[in-house]
Amino acid sequence: MASVQNGRSEGDPVDVIQKPTREELRRRAADLVPVLRANAQSSERDRRLSDETVQAMTDAGIFRLRTPERFGGYACDTGTLVDVGIELGRGDGSAAFNTAAWWIMSWNIGMFPDEVQEEVFTTPDVRICGTLAPTAMAVPKDGGVVVSGQWNFNSGAAHSQWKLLSAILPDGEGGAEPILALAPISAFEVIDDWDVAGLRATGSVTLRVQDLFIPTVKYLKISALMQQQYASVRNRELPIYRGPMVGAVSASTTGKIVGLARAAREAFFERLPGRAITNTAYASQIEAPVTHLQVADASLKIDEMEFHARRLADLVDGKGLRDEPWSLQDRAYARMAVGRICQLGLDAVNTFAMASGASSIYSSIPIQRIQRDMQTITLHALNLPSTNLELYGRILCGLEPNTFFV
Incomplete structure (x- = not known):
């Protein structure tokens, strides 16, 4: 007889759920943006996410995206993570960063023996x-x-x-x-x-x-x-586990970076109407050619960021569905994509921040926090553009990688 844990038989789902569509999950995340933005400044002051922010994301099912379905989770592909991550990044960089980290760790638990998963996933919203x-x-x-x-x-x-x-x-x-x-x-x-x-x-x-x-x-x-030698038996044939850790980790984190860059653009345009350029003849910043150049350059970089985010997600999801092996170049690209996204994102955010004027340094103005968050994300050891681009270049030149994480 199967053992019973928390009122259910071992291996049975926590709840019988209707898995939401990718668009539904994106919409839920988009609906969270006002809450995330409202709490961002106080959360930064407290040096941790507010309980309200975490509860709102819990209620929206955001933490279930990488939980196996048999535990009440959604077991989403990485394309969905990109969609949801973009919306969360638009709301608050820290909330989006933590969520991506929780997704990654939930995916990692899926590699452990099934009995360990039974203990951890007593709730599909576990973090x-x-x-x-x-x-x-x-x-x-x-x-x-x-x-x-x-x-x-x-x-x-x-x-x-x-x-x-x-x-x-x-x-x-x-x-x-x-x-x-x-x-x-x-x-x-x-x-x-x-x-x-x-x-x-x-x-x-x-x-x-x-x-x-x-x-x-x-x-x-x-x-x-x-080497993709995972201990789980029940997850072994699921598409989201048919691939290396480097692909799953990298694709889980890209959406939030794109979203943060979009947040910078939105913050810039919100303050643009009526702003002058001090010490110039421009009574309206929106009429200055330099503004047009800055907006075009930064916006194209955000488009390029999203291209790499979606290309990587398609690579991870496509190989998982087809059960195809990963080449060393594929693995190195997963690292490079994140580095390139960060490089482009930091450039775009810095452009919008520098174009926002001295008044934007007040803590109540979001662009300064977005700029600091983007710089910090870019400094992460797995994101640093110089390291990741070097790795990709080594592989393209036929050399062996100089890191275990590939």
């Missing part, structure tokens, strides 16, 4: 924070490992129930390799050190732990994950 940098040590112990260390940049920790962590595990032969492990958020000490210039509302605090036991079933070797 898992996490980091890939192996900044801790794991020591083998009967039935698992003992982990000690700390991890920076845990976006959304305040509203998460679980954490994915990376650590270095000795192999017993003088070597070592990184692992990806799972533990409840309550097991960690929170170091409230998130006092930064951009993405302030992500609440990306440091988490620390000492001598935390993690059973074998709750950790995976990252080398196996990079």
Whole structure:
């Protein structure tokens, strides 16, 4: 007889749901934009998302997009993530950033053994924070490992129930390799050190732990994950898991960046009517040729951003549906696409910010926050344009990659 957990048989769905269409999910996200914008300034001041923002996104089903359907989730393709991410990015960069991180971690949980998924996805809206940098040590112990260390940049920790962590595990032969492990958020000490210039509302605090036991079933070797050797049986043939981690992670994050650039454009045009250019003869900025050049240049860069976001999503989703292998160039493109999107986005946002005048530096004016958020996103280790473009160029030149994350 199947075991019963939370009133359901193991493996059965939490609820019988009607999966919303891609357009319905995009519309739900678009409807959230006024709420996200209304809370953005106070969330930035508090250095974490407001409870109202998180609850509104929960009610809209935003956190279900990468939860398997058997747990009441939507198991959406990455094209849907792009659509929804764009709308969230229009609303608030920090809310969109945390959501993309939660999507990525939910997808990662789908690679763990099915029994672990049963424990984590007791609600389809569960939120898992996490980091890939192996900044801790794991020591083998009967039935698992003992982990000690700390991890920076845990976006959304305040509203998460679980954490994915990376650590270095000795192999017993003088070597070592990184692992990806799972533990409840309550097991960690929170170091409230998130006092930064951009993405302030992500609440990306440091988490620390000492001598935390993690059973074998709750950790995976990252080398196996990079080779698509996932532990889940039930997810193995699902299209969204037929591909490498680099594709799923990269495609999950692009929409929010495009949306943030769109937000800069919207913020600029909202203040444009009636604005003069100080110390010039232009009584209306909208009549100045320089404005026309700035608007055209920045808008075309946003179009180019969206091209790469959708091209990458089509690559991930198409190969998943057709069960096609990924070439090394495909994998490198996944990294390059994010870097290029960030490069174009930062240029576009900086153009709109510089064209907004000195009055735009007030904290009540969104463009200055958008600019800081975009710069911070671009500095992320997996997003940095110079690193990602170099990787893509290496592969095009026939050289081996110089990173494990590809």
